[in-house]
Amino acid sequence: xxxxxxxxxxxxxxxxxxxxxxxxxxxxxxxxxxxxxxxxxxxxxxxxxxxxxxxxxxxxxxxxxxxxxxxxxxxxxxxxxxxxxxxxxxxxxxxxxxxxxxxxxxxxxxxxxxxxxxxxxxxxxxxxxxxxxxxxxxxxxxxxxxxxxxxxxxxxxxxxxxxxxxxxxxxxxxxxxxxxxxxxxxxxxxxxxxxxxxxxxxxxxxxxxxxxxxxxxxxxxxxxxxxxxxxxxxxxxxxxxxxxxxxxxxxxxxxxxxxxxxxxxxxxxxxxxxxxxxxxxxxxxxxxxxxxxxxxxxxxxxxxxxxxxxxxxxxxxxxxxxxxxxxxxxxxxxxxxxxxxxxxxxxxxxxxxxxxxxxxxxxxxxxxxxxxxxxxxxxxxxxxxxxxxxxxxxxxxxxxxxxxxxxxxxxxxxxxxxxxxxxxxxxxxxxxxxxxxxxxxxxxxxxxxxxxxxxxxx
Ligand SMILES: Nc1nc2c(ncn2[C@@H]2O[C@H](COP(=O)(O)OP(=O)(O)OP(=O)(O)O)[C@@H](O)[C@H]2O)c(=O)[nH]1
Ligand SMILES: [Mg+2]
Numbered sequence: 196x197x198x199x200x201x202x203x204x205x206x207x208x209x210x211x212x213x214x215x216x217x218x219x220x221x222x223x224x225x226x227x228x229x230x231x232x233x234x235x236x237x238x239x240x241x242x243x244x245x246x247x248x249x250x251x252x253x254x255x256x257x258x259x260x261x262x263x264x265x266x267x268x269x270x271x272x273x274x275x276x277x278x279x280x281x282x283x284x285x286x287x288x289x290x291x292x293x294x295x296x297x298x299x300x301x302x303x304x305x306x307x308x309x310x311x312x313x314x315x316x317x318x319x320x321x322x323x324x325x326x327x328x329x330x331x332x333x334x335x336x337x338x339x340x341x342x343x344x345x346x347x348x349x350x351x352x353x354x355x356x357x358x359x360x361x362x363x364x365x366x367x368x369x370x371x372x373x374x375x376x377x378x379x380x381x382x383x384x385x386x387x388x389x390x391x392x393x394x395x396x397x398x399x400x401x402x403x404x405x406x407x408x409x410x411x412x413x414x415x416x417x418x419x420x421x422x423x424x425x426x427x428x429x430x431x432x433x434x435x436x437x438x439x440x441x442x443x444x445x446x447x448x449x450x451x452x453x454x455x456x457x458x459x460x461x462x463x464x465x466x467x468x469x470x471x472x473x474x475x476x477x478x479x480x481x482x483x484x485x486x487x488x489x490x491x492x493x494x495x496x497x498x499x500x501x502x503x504x505x506x507x508x509x510x511x512x513x514x515x516x517x518x519x520x521x522x523x524x525x526x527x528x529x530x531x532x533x534x535x536x537x538x539x540x541x542x543x544x545x546x547x548x549x550x551x552x553x554x555x556x557x558x559x560x561x562x563x564x565x566x567x568x569x570x571x572x573x574x575x576x577x578x579x580x581x582x583x584x585x586x587x588x589x590x591x592x593x594x595x596x597x598x599x600x601x602x603x604x605x606x607x608x609x610x611x612x613x614x615x616x617x618x619x620x621x622x623x624x625x626x627x628x629x630x631x632x633x634x635x636x637x638x639x640x641x642x643x644x645x646x647x648x649x650x651x652x653x
Pocket of ligand 1: 315356362420421422423424425426427428439440441442443444445446447450467468470525526527528529540555556
């Protein structure tokens, strides 16, 4: 672990005030040398008003210095926060002074990395700090706060406890293995417990779909035949001219996507190439992409501008079996009666499907469509319920733990001896421990990967 003292600006320049952070064994003494007042012996958690002086004893700025002493600081080390005026020049001068007196410029995420290494938080909580800073809506914020507060970590603790129980049951079996009559004792209890743990792990992994959607935007595919107004609808939903609109069939050939919030939830709208029979190779690729977009979407908007055939209706419903399908009847401004007839026909053949009438061009019905999109998601899919996995790293590890545990379950039923099982079980425990970095022995690569996404000063 590095034991030097680091410094960095923790806020953007340009506001009224900027905060410069210092952390490490010499944080207080370095600050003391450039400050007009004596803070070398200052008590922990105290504020001091004074001046930052350069080496010629000229005043650089009037500041407030906050003093924190280990272990009661963000990083767990002695730390200083200098609140100065928000001028880029002042900030630069102070950082130069700090460096001249021995504080190395911090790397991205180095404060939080130190907080983790000093046991102030576990890895999943450290990752939540980055998510919290990046959050732009309530759902993302709730998710990050929940993780930061350790709800996910607690869930992993429970799992670990159950795994340890399983291990001790196996050890018990080992202890008794000298007794022939007990050798392959009834393993039903072991098996039940292993399955319970596995289900728990899979449930957590399952929640990644939601967690990922909340973080990166709930994917909504806009599909339909050429020229029905998909791109016009995309632009209306995004409130900007994002995609090219024209009356030429096959205008959109690739995927165009962008995000916007509806009622505080982030949605990712994906416009696709219109579906039609074509000999054009490029257009064909676009159509294939459109069809696979349906697979990764949670909500599908099927846009039509006229009466669909029963086959077409059937086809889209088959493709959207595990999705929320909304049928969007567009261009209602052209012929109201025809649009109404289309809606009635669809309603009579598929009474449970949501149908919304709009005019993407005129903006009619867009609000109703937004409400329908928002409401189509059940609470469970969008809620930031206590434990939702939102990190791809966590998801991958959970799936690895599941694989290792499946091996345990297989061996259990094959009657393989307890000592061999214990090894596999240890792998599962290690997998889960690497989510929180419990033993703080994670590889540098893992730590670099996690902290590289942080800003400097965090
Ligand atoms: N009258 C009317 N015209 C519309 C409406 N929505 C779209 N259009 C027109 O329909 C034509 C096709 O619109 P696009 O948004 O490009 O259709 P698309 O489905 O993206 O078409 P492709 O990309 O070719 O698959 C354009 O001329 C639009 O102006 C609408 O609500 N009313
Ligand atoms: Mg288009």
